[in-house]
């Protein structure tokens with residue numbers, strides 16, 4: 001499968017402290033990965049680096065066959081990579097407005113935005129919340145809306161930071177159920193998580209941060 005992103009010698013330091021030095025990270029197209037590791041190993045930091053929200057050093061970055069520098073963060077990566085925070089921040093307008101905002105910013109015609117928003121709300125099971133104020137929503141609803149808001153942008157790489165943290169029961173299961181369909185349209189997803197059910201999703205590959213290094217291993221179960 002075609003490689004989406006390949007990074008060599010990715011180093012992150014906070015002051016004197018070196019958080020990690022990753023020899024090689026490869027993200028293939030249409031692939032799902034879980035990023036695991038103990039608290040504080042740098043999972044969120046790694047996602048934030050990939051999203052251009054945190055500076056880092058790398059000896060080589062290749063994104064869609066183009067050799068790039070990580071700083072300044074390349075515009076081609078900014079347009080194609082979307083990061084979803086574990087506590088998504090929303091405008092206090094309406095759910096529909098939050099989901100459509102990125103498309104409006106991209107200049108899509110109003111009718112197109114409305115169509116994408118409707119589809120995304122249906123996909124995330126939040127159509128009934130269309131006109132709700134985000135402040136009144138539960139954590140699970142907010143996370144599903146954040147996934148819908150990211151999905152409408154059709155990112156080539158979606159970075160999810162602990163998408164099921166602080167969720168339990170049905171809310172957690174609803175979020176987990178959405179994950180496999182995120183890679184169906186050829187996009188890739190990397191999820192930082194501790195959730196065993198996410199780690200065990202079929203076809204998901206595991207990246208593990210440990211002692212400042214990244215270990216990659218494929219799950220035995222593969223989707224057909």
Ligand SMILES: Nc1ncnc2c1ncn2[C@@H]1O[C@H](COP(=O)(O)OP(=O)(O)OP(=O)(O)O)[C@@H](O)[C@H]1O
Pocket residue numbers: 014019037038039040041042043044045046192
């Ligand atoms: N801006 C910063 N300045 C200094 N240190 C930082 C900064 N951001 C993160 N760190 C430190 O880097 C380490 C890794 O943090 P990070 O949030 O990436 O870990 P994590 O693996 O996602 O942890 P968790 O599983 O608890 O969410 C932590 O020790 C954290 O305190």
